[in-house]
Amino acid sequence: MEVTEVIATNVVVECPNCKQRLSGFYGDPRGHQFTCEFCTQVFSIHSEADIEMR
Numbered sequence: 632m633e634v635t636e637v638i639a640t641n642v643v644v645e646c647p648n649c650k651q652r653l654s655g656f657y658g659d660p661r662g663h664q665f666t667c668e669f670c671t672q673v674f675s676i677h678s679e680a681d682i683e684m685r
């Protein structure tokens with residue numbers, strides 16, 4: 632058997648201003664706007680942003 636789906640449960644986004652890593656997203660954060668909890672800068676995530684496996 633072969634699985635054709637990978638479940639991603641831990642989404643992390645790097646703030647474009649202070650480069651801190653933000654986590655705790657529920658669902659897909661792409662296409663939405665967020666406020667960085669570290670530097671309070673508002674940024675948006677491109678609706679077709681790549682998902683990088685690290």
Ligand SMILES: [Zn+2]
Pocket residue numbers: 646647648649650651667668669670671672
């Ligand atoms: Zn920040």
